[in-house]
Amino acid sequence: MTDNAGNEQAIRKLKPGKLVIASHNTGKVREIQALLGPYGIEPVSAAALDLPEPEETGTTFVANAELKAMQAADLSGLPALADDSGLCVEALGGDPGIFSARWAGPDKDFGLAMRLVHEAVEAKGPDAGHDAHFVCALALAWPDGHVEVFEGRVDGALVWPPRGDKGFGYDPIFQPIGHDISFGEMDPDAKHAMSHRADAFAKLVAAAF
Ligand SMILES: O=P(O)(O)OP(=O)(O)OP(=O)(O)OC[C@H]1O[C@@H](n2cnc3c(O)ncnc32)[C@H](O)[C@@H]1O
Ligand SMILES: [Mg+2]
Numbered sequence: 095m096t097d098n099a100g101n102e103q104a105i106r107k108l109k110p111g112k113l114v115i116a117s118h119n120t121g122k123v124r125e126i127q128a129l130l131g132p133y134g135i136e137p138v139s140a141a142a143l144d145l146p147e148p149e150e151t152g153t154t155f156v157a158n159a160e161l162k163a164m165q166a167a168d169l170s171g172l173p174a175l176a177d178d179s180g181l182c183v184e185a186l187g188g189d190p191g192i193f194s195a196r197w198a199g200p201d202k203d204f205g206l207a208m209r210l211v212h213e214a215v216e217a218k219g220p221d222a223g224h225d226a227h228f229v230c231a232l233a234l235a236w237p238d239g240h241v242e243v244f245e246g247r248v249d250g251a252l253v254w255p256p257r258g259d260k261g262f263g264y265d266p267i268f269q270p271i272g273h274d275i276s277f278g279e280m281d282p283d284a285k286h287a288m289s290h291r292a293d294a295f296a297k298l299v300a301a302a303f
Contacts, residue, residue: 105242105301108173108234110134116166116176118147119195121262126177128286129295133303143170155180155192155231156243163235171237175298179230179290181264183252185215185222191229194264205256208267212254224252226268230290232298242301246293261285 113135115123127137140147148165152158155178162176180194190197190211198207215222227249235241249271256266258278266278270288277285286292 106236106240108133108135108302110136112136112138112172114138114140114143114145114166114170114172114174116140116145116162116174119262122177122179122291125282125286125289125291126175126295128282129292133299138170138172140166145169150178150192150195152178153192155229156233156245158192159231159233159243160235160241163233164239164241167235167237168239173237174235176233176235177230177291177294178233179228181211181268182227182229183211183215184225184227185218186211189214198263204263208256208264211252211264211267215252226250226252228264228268228290230294232291232294234298234302242298244294244297244301246290246295246297248288248290248293 115126115137117123117126118140123139130137145166148162150158150161152161159176159178162178163174166174166176180191182188182191197210198204215224227247230246232244233241250269252267253269253276254267256278257276258266260280260282261278266276269276
Protein backbone atom coordinates (compact mmCIF):
# COMPACT_ATOMS: atom_id res chain seq x y z
CA MET A 95 0.00 0.00 0.00
CA THR A 96 1.28 3.48 -0.83
CA ASP A 97 0.90 6.43 1.49
CA ASN A 98 1.76 9.75 -0.11
CA ALA A 99 2.52 11.26 3.30
CA GLY A 100 6.16 10.45 3.91
CA ASN A 101 6.56 8.73 0.55
CA GLU A 102 10.25 9.04 -0.20
CA GLN A 103 9.83 8.26 -3.85
CA ALA A 104 9.42 11.42 -5.98
CA ILE A 105 5.80 11.97 -6.97
CA ARG A 106 5.50 11.27 -10.67
CA LYS A 107 4.16 14.09 -12.82
CA LEU A 108 1.14 13.46 -15.00
CA LYS A 109 1.76 14.65 -18.58
CA PRO A 110 -1.04 15.89 -20.84
CA GLY A 111 -2.63 12.91 -22.56
CA LYS A 112 -5.02 10.09 -21.91
CA LEU A 113 -6.08 9.13 -18.41
CA VAL A 114 -8.50 6.35 -17.58
CA ILE A 115 -11.16 7.26 -15.03
CA ALA A 116 -11.44 3.90 -13.30
CA SER A 117 -15.02 4.25 -12.11
CA HIS A 118 -18.35 2.81 -13.21
CA ASN A 119 -20.33 5.51 -11.37
CA THR A 120 -21.54 8.11 -13.89
CA GLY A 121 -22.04 10.76 -11.17
CA LYS A 122 -18.41 10.43 -10.08
CA VAL A 123 -17.09 10.30 -13.66
CA ARG A 124 -18.93 13.56 -14.40
CA GLU A 125 -17.42 15.26 -11.33
CA ILE A 126 -13.88 13.99 -12.01
CA GLN A 127 -14.09 15.14 -15.64
CA ALA A 128 -15.11 18.61 -14.46
CA LEU A 129 -12.23 18.70 -11.95
CA LEU A 130 -9.72 17.54 -14.61
CA GLY A 131 -11.02 20.16 -17.09
CA PRO A 132 -8.17 22.69 -16.84
CA TYR A 133 -5.25 20.21 -16.98
CA GLY A 134 -4.91 19.12 -20.63
CA ILE A 135 -6.00 15.60 -19.79
CA GLU A 136 -8.13 13.49 -22.11
CA PRO A 137 -10.35 11.42 -19.80
CA VAL A 138 -11.35 7.93 -20.96
CA SER A 139 -13.96 6.18 -18.86
CA ALA A 140 -13.65 2.57 -17.71
CA ALA A 141 -17.03 1.93 -19.36
CA ALA A 142 -15.78 3.24 -22.75
CA LEU A 143 -12.86 0.77 -22.55
CA ASP A 144 -15.20 -2.00 -21.40
CA LEU A 145 -13.07 -2.57 -18.30
CA PRO A 146 -14.52 -4.95 -15.70
CA GLU A 147 -15.75 -3.62 -12.34
CA PRO A 148 -13.36 -5.16 -9.80
CA GLU A 149 -14.55 -6.66 -6.53
CA GLU A 150 -13.76 -4.15 -3.77
CA THR A 151 -12.08 -6.48 -1.30
CA GLY A 152 -10.12 -3.81 0.59
CA THR A 153 -10.95 -2.86 4.17
CA THR A 154 -10.16 0.85 3.71
CA PHE A 155 -11.03 3.57 1.18
CA VAL A 156 -7.33 3.78 0.26
CA ALA A 157 -6.98 0.05 -0.39
CA ASN A 158 -10.08 -0.03 -2.60
CA ALA A 159 -8.99 3.05 -4.57
CA GLU A 160 -5.56 1.49 -5.16
CA LEU A 161 -7.08 -1.81 -6.25
CA LYS A 162 -9.41 -0.14 -8.78
CA ALA A 163 -6.70 2.17 -10.20
CA MET A 164 -4.06 -0.54 -10.50
CA GLN A 165 -6.40 -2.93 -12.27
CA ALA A 166 -7.44 -0.27 -14.81
CA ALA A 167 -3.84 0.84 -15.45
CA ASP A 168 -2.74 -2.75 -15.88
CA LEU A 169 -5.53 -3.66 -18.31
CA SER A 170 -5.47 -0.42 -20.35
CA GLY A 171 -1.74 0.32 -20.46
CA LEU A 172 -2.57 3.94 -19.51
CA PRO A 173 -2.34 5.92 -16.26
CA ALA A 174 -5.59 5.45 -14.33
CA LEU A 175 -7.37 7.44 -11.64
CA ALA A 176 -9.78 5.69 -9.25
CA ASP A 177 -11.98 7.13 -6.53
CA ASP A 178 -13.18 5.23 -3.50
CA SER A 179 -15.52 7.27 -1.39
CA GLY A 180 -18.42 7.08 1.02
CA LEU A 181 -20.60 8.60 3.67
CA CYS A 182 -19.52 8.09 7.30
CA VAL A 183 -22.10 8.76 10.03
CA GLU A 184 -20.65 9.38 13.48
CA ALA A 185 -23.69 7.94 15.34
CA LEU A 186 -23.29 4.73 13.32
CA GLY A 187 -19.60 4.31 14.12
CA GLY A 188 -18.64 5.43 10.62
CA ASP A 189 -21.16 3.35 8.66
CA PRO A 190 -21.99 2.98 5.83
CA GLY A 191 -18.35 4.03 5.12
CA ILE A 192 -16.63 1.73 2.64
CA PHE A 193 -19.97 -0.07 2.24
CA SER A 194 -21.78 3.06 0.98
CA ALA A 195 -22.37 1.65 -2.52
CA ARG A 196 -23.37 -1.77 -1.10
CA TRP A 197 -26.11 -0.30 1.14
CA ALA A 198 -27.92 0.62 -2.11
CA GLY A 199 -28.18 -3.07 -3.05
CA PRO A 200 -27.77 -4.69 -6.47
CA ASP A 201 -30.19 -2.20 -8.07
CA LYS A 202 -28.08 0.76 -6.86
CA ASP A 203 -31.19 2.18 -5.19
CA PHE A 204 -30.01 5.25 -3.26
CA GLY A 205 -33.58 6.07 -2.19
CA LEU A 206 -33.36 2.82 -0.25
CA ALA A 207 -29.80 3.47 0.98
CA MET A 208 -30.71 6.95 2.27
CA ARG A 209 -33.74 5.52 4.07
CA LEU A 210 -31.58 2.80 5.67
CA VAL A 211 -29.15 5.45 6.95
CA HIS A 212 -32.01 7.56 8.31
CA GLU A 213 -33.67 4.56 10.01
CA ALA A 214 -30.39 3.36 11.52
CA VAL A 215 -29.82 6.79 13.11
CA GLU A 216 -33.46 6.99 14.32
CA ALA A 217 -33.02 3.55 15.91
CA LYS A 218 -30.21 4.99 18.05
CA GLY A 219 -32.80 7.13 19.87
CA PRO A 220 -33.53 10.82 20.25
CA ASP A 221 -30.05 11.72 21.48
CA ALA A 222 -28.26 10.37 18.41
CA GLY A 223 -26.36 13.16 16.66
CA HIS A 224 -26.57 13.82 12.95
CA ASP A 225 -22.90 14.58 12.33
CA ALA A 226 -21.52 12.94 9.20
CA HIS A 227 -18.71 13.31 6.72
CA PHE A 228 -17.86 12.20 3.22
CA VAL A 229 -14.44 10.68 2.52
CA CYS A 230 -12.71 10.36 -0.84
CA ALA A 231 -9.52 8.45 -1.60
CA LEU A 232 -8.12 9.09 -5.09
CA ALA A 233 -5.52 6.65 -6.39
CA LEU A 234 -3.39 7.44 -9.43
CA ALA A 235 -1.74 4.34 -10.90
CA TRP A 236 0.67 3.75 -13.79
CA PRO A 237 0.88 0.53 -15.85
CA ASP A 238 4.24 -0.32 -14.20
CA GLY A 239 2.54 -0.60 -10.79
CA HIS A 240 3.53 2.83 -9.41
CA VAL A 241 0.59 4.26 -7.40
CA GLU A 242 -0.06 7.36 -5.31
CA VAL A 243 -3.04 8.13 -3.07
CA PHE A 244 -4.62 11.42 -2.01
CA GLU A 245 -7.38 11.68 0.61
CA GLY A 246 -10.09 14.29 1.12
CA ARG A 247 -12.97 14.90 3.50
CA VAL A 248 -15.93 17.22 4.02
CA ASP A 249 -17.86 17.51 7.31
CA GLY A 250 -21.57 18.15 7.67
CA ALA A 251 -24.84 16.80 8.99
CA LEU A 252 -27.57 14.45 7.86
CA VAL A 253 -30.89 16.02 6.86
CA TRP A 254 -34.27 14.36 6.39
CA PRO A 255 -36.24 14.15 4.13
CA PRO A 256 -33.88 14.03 1.11
CA ARG A 257 -33.57 17.35 -0.72
CA GLY A 258 -32.54 18.14 -4.30
CA ASP A 259 -31.67 16.15 -7.39
CA LYS A 260 -28.53 17.90 -8.66
CA GLY A 261 -26.02 15.38 -7.33
CA PHE A 262 -25.89 11.61 -6.96
CA GLY A 263 -25.78 8.93 -4.28
CA TYR A 264 -26.27 10.32 -0.76
CA ASP A 265 -26.09 14.01 -1.79
CA PRO A 266 -29.77 14.75 -0.96
CA ILE A 267 -29.30 13.89 2.77
CA PHE A 268 -25.94 15.60 3.35
CA GLN A 269 -25.63 19.26 4.27
CA PRO A 270 -22.06 20.58 4.55
CA ILE A 271 -21.11 22.68 7.59
CA GLY A 272 -21.80 26.39 7.09
CA HIS A 273 -24.47 25.87 4.43
CA ASP A 274 -28.24 25.62 4.58
CA ILE A 275 -28.71 23.53 1.45
CA SER A 276 -27.85 19.88 0.81
CA PHE A 277 -25.29 18.69 -1.76
CA GLY A 278 -28.34 17.57 -3.76
CA GLU A 279 -29.57 21.17 -3.96
CA MET A 280 -26.16 22.64 -4.76
CA ASP A 281 -24.92 23.60 -8.22
CA PRO A 282 -22.02 21.37 -9.32
CA ASP A 283 -19.52 24.26 -9.22
CA ALA A 284 -20.41 24.99 -5.60
CA LYS A 285 -20.02 21.31 -4.63
CA HIS A 286 -16.64 21.20 -6.45
CA ALA A 287 -15.46 24.11 -4.33
CA MET A 288 -15.83 22.18 -1.07
CA SER A 289 -16.42 18.45 -1.53
CA HIS A 290 -14.35 15.53 -0.26
CA ARG A 291 -13.54 14.79 -3.93
CA ALA A 292 -12.38 18.38 -4.53
CA ASP A 293 -10.25 18.24 -1.35
CA ALA A 294 -8.50 15.06 -2.51
CA PHE A 295 -8.22 16.44 -6.04
CA ALA A 296 -6.46 19.61 -4.84
CA LYS A 297 -3.80 17.40 -3.21
CA LEU A 298 -3.43 15.35 -6.40
CA VAL A 299 -3.05 18.52 -8.48
CA ALA A 300 -0.43 19.92 -6.10
CA ALA A 301 1.60 16.72 -6.37
CA ALA A 302 1.02 15.37 -9.86
CA PHE A 303 0.72 18.38 -12.19
O1 LIG B 1 -16.38 1.98 -7.46
P1 LIG B 1 -16.84 2.86 -8.58
O2 LIG B 1 -16.95 2.15 -9.89
O3 LIG B 1 -16.03 4.12 -8.68
O4 LIG B 1 -18.34 3.37 -8.24
P2 LIG B 1 -19.14 3.14 -6.88
O5 LIG B 1 -20.43 3.86 -7.00
O6 LIG B 1 -19.18 1.68 -6.53
O7 LIG B 1 -18.26 3.93 -5.84
P3 LIG B 1 -17.64 3.46 -4.45
O8 LIG B 1 -17.32 2.02 -4.47
O9 LIG B 1 -16.53 4.42 -4.12
O10 LIG B 1 -18.84 3.68 -3.46
C1 LIG B 1 -19.07 4.96 -2.92
C2 LIG B 1 -20.54 5.27 -2.81
O11 LIG B 1 -20.63 6.39 -1.92
C3 LIG B 1 -21.46 7.37 -2.44
N1 LIG B 1 -20.76 8.65 -2.67
C4 LIG B 1 -19.45 8.85 -2.89
N2 LIG B 1 -19.20 10.14 -3.16
C5 LIG B 1 -20.40 10.76 -3.14
C6 LIG B 1 -20.81 12.08 -3.36
O12 LIG B 1 -19.96 13.03 -3.73
N3 LIG B 1 -22.09 12.35 -3.23
C7 LIG B 1 -22.98 11.41 -2.89
N4 LIG B 1 -22.70 10.13 -2.69
C8 LIG B 1 -21.39 9.80 -2.81
C9 LIG B 1 -21.95 6.92 -3.78
O13 LIG B 1 -23.28 6.56 -3.67
C10 LIG B 1 -21.09 5.74 -4.15
O14 LIG B 1 -21.83 4.74 -4.78
MG1 LIG C 1 -17.50 0.69 -6.13
